Amino acid sequence: MKNFKKIITMGFVLLIVMLSKPVMAVGIGSFADVPNFSVVIGDSIYTLEYANDLNNASLINEAVVKNKGDIFIKTDDNGWIKNSNGTQVSKESVNISTIKYNNGQEVVSSVPVTSKVTQIQVNKALTKNGTNTATFTYKILDQTGLDITKTIPASQINAIASVSSTVVLDPLTATGTITYNSIADIGTSINVTLTDKINGSTINVVMLPPAVETYAPKVNKIIVTSTELRTSGDIGYALYSIYDQYGNDVTNTSLGTNVTFSSNIGVVKSINGSLTITANAGIKYSMLNSVVITGSDSITGVSTTATLGVTIAGSTQIGTLSNIILTTLTNADGKTLTAGDTSDVFYAGYVAIDVNGKLTTNYDLMSQGLILTGDHMLTTSTPNVIAQLVRDPSDGAKGLIKVTATSDKIAVDMPIVIMAITASKTSQLSTTLKKQSAVVTFILAYPSESISSGESVLIPFTALDQNGRIITKFSELNGMVTLTGATLEENLDGTASVKNNKIYSNGTDSIHIDITAITQTGKYSSITIVIK
Structure with missing residues (x-):
């Protein structure tokens, strides 16, 4: 035992x-x-x-x-x-x-026999890759949320476009190819209906924008994201990101391997967004105020130069940890790290080992063993995310790595890196900071009570963001949805309500009023209410 x-x-x-x-x-x-x-x-x-x-x-x-x-x-x-x-x-x-x-x-070699097609997610980016062809990517999920795309044969899913064409699915690459019978249709928006032939149910109807012609990605920008070089002994640490011409982060792709870095004071190693600079013999970081780092792409010639101030490990960093491994980012409510959402708290999992080779979660040992700045801050690749060593609220002797987003907004989803550094080891956790919540679905429902002339009652609704999260805050909905026949109002607790506009009837006949809601993404919902 x-x-x-x-x-x-x-x-x-x-x-x-x-x-x-x-x-x-x-x-x-x-x-x-x-x-x-x-x-x-x-x-x-x-x-x-x-x-x-x-x-x-x-x-x-x-x-x-x-x-x-x-x-x-x-x-x-x-x-x-x-x-x-x-x-x-x-x-x-x-x-x-x-x-x-x-x-x-x-174990068996296929998905459980109980798995069934429950959801089909489609990437709305339609890419023109031929004179009359375009492709999109898709993912099939079962009732547990497991990705079963590769196990569902193309013959099981019926894919039909709203224009004269054929749609062929390739489960091995999770790609759908549309072959247009008319070249003119490739420049128009189309609807693609996906139906599971086994149960006959329509799983998804998605509107795809006009196909756009793309070109092979290439390195367009190299950024040293750290503002300082954090050092321990003769080793310094910093972070970097690489982007293609479309603004995509390609740091951890094959494009990123063509980018090399150098420094005026030592040998630079780069991997997955992390720079390690080993000072040349005779050079002490304690004698330097700054370090120059240069990065360049051997294919495109794109380059960057950054001057970082040198931060020496504090006197409290006494080597109480021999290693730390960052694992995954979790939230108690299963939420997604989202820009601008400062109220949601996440924790970075870790495995920490003390100098005696034993596992530890002791706050004091971590505080003394990690290279931290300010209020016990770890290094992150963007100022939009804060990673901080804190005490466990339920046990002050234990340390947790708390991660939160700042109030700043971003234009697109952003890959980020969180780094933990000890005197001899470094570990990084890569994740994605999602773009701030945007209303993509707004569904109206019929009120539970009858409406008389001159009355305004609550109209139930369901609003979802791009991550499927339910939105109830007035601040997140205001200006994001256009209502006709109704008004969005703010409640005392900051949530939102929808109420029909007051209609007065002078006659004895009931009046039928249409209430509509349109999101900025074009999603439409409508109900017809009766004013007695």
């Missing part, structure tokens, strides 16, 4: 920020298919919840004994944590192809 207790101990550390996710009972073909925080013991894989459940103690103990105590936990895409000593090991340390059991059940 000694090894089982180690799993429980690690489970408690990782579950502090509620990071455990269930492993779906599907075939596992590669390291990438293994969800984070999965436990692998020999030929079996378990969720942390399952491994920490005392009801499964005998099964886990049997597996531990059988495999001589070797237990591995996947914490991120970089590799595994070996439970016996808390060290990180490479992806190849576990042979994924030998996994036969998932939470005690034999």
Whole structure:
């Protein structure tokens, strides 16, 4: 039972920020298919919840004994944590192809038989890639939200466009190709209807804008996003981003690998938006006020030069941590990190190891072991996001990494990087800051009460943003929806109400009034009310 207790101990550390996710009972073909925080013991894989459940103690103990105590936990895409000593090991340390059991059940090579097509998401960017052809991408989700696109044959989904054409779906690439019978139609907006042939239900009807011709992306801008070089010993750390001509972040793509960086004081290594500068022999960061960093793309010749002030690790940074690994970003309500939304709090999961090789969540050890600035701030790639070491409200001895968005707005979704730096190690967490909430759906419903002449009553409505989040705040709806026959009003608590405009009738006959709502994205909703 000694090894089982180690799993429980690690489970408690990782579950502090509620990071455990269930492993779906599907075939596992590669390291990438293994969800984070999965436990692998020999030929079996378990969720942390399952491994920490005392009801499964005998099964886990049997597996531990059988495999001589070797237990591995996947914490991120970089590799595994070996439970016996808390060290990180490479992806190849576990042979994924030998996994036969998932939470005690034999794994299979396809989605569960209970899965069914529930939602089809379509990217509205229609790309012209031929004289009379254009493509779009799509994703099919089952009732649990699992992406099952590759398992649903094209023959199961009926795709029909509103113009004379053929639509062919390729599940392997998640791409739909529209072949127009008339070249003139490629420049018009069209509707594509997607129907599941098995149950005959229409899953989605999406309006696609006119197809636009695109050109191969190329590096257009290189930005060193850090405003200072944070150093520890002879190593400095900074962040960077790379964008193509369309404004897309290509830092972590093949385009980004053509960009190289150099510095006037040492050797620069760049990977996935992170710069590590090792000072040349004889150079001490403590003697420097600033450092010049130059980045250039070997294909396009695009370049940038940045001068960063040097920040030396504070006197409180005394090396109490030997390593820290950032894992995933979570929110207790399952919300998405969104620009301008300062009220939603997220936490970055982590695995921290002290100088004795033991896992720790101690706030004081983290405060002394991490390189922080200001009010215990970690490094982020954009000022639109703040990452801060704070005490756990329920246990002041424990440290949490709190992440929030600032009130600033952005034009498009923005990839961001959060970096944790110790005296000898660095770890980064990549995520996306979503564009601030925008009303994309506004649905009116019929009032629950009758309406008399001269009365104004509540008209129920449902408003959703681009992330499917329900919007109720007047500040987020005002100006985003055009109402006819009704008015948007602000309640005392800041929420919004819709009320019909007062209509006076001098006769005995009822009056029928249409109320409509149109969002800035063109979504339309209408009801007809009766004024008695």
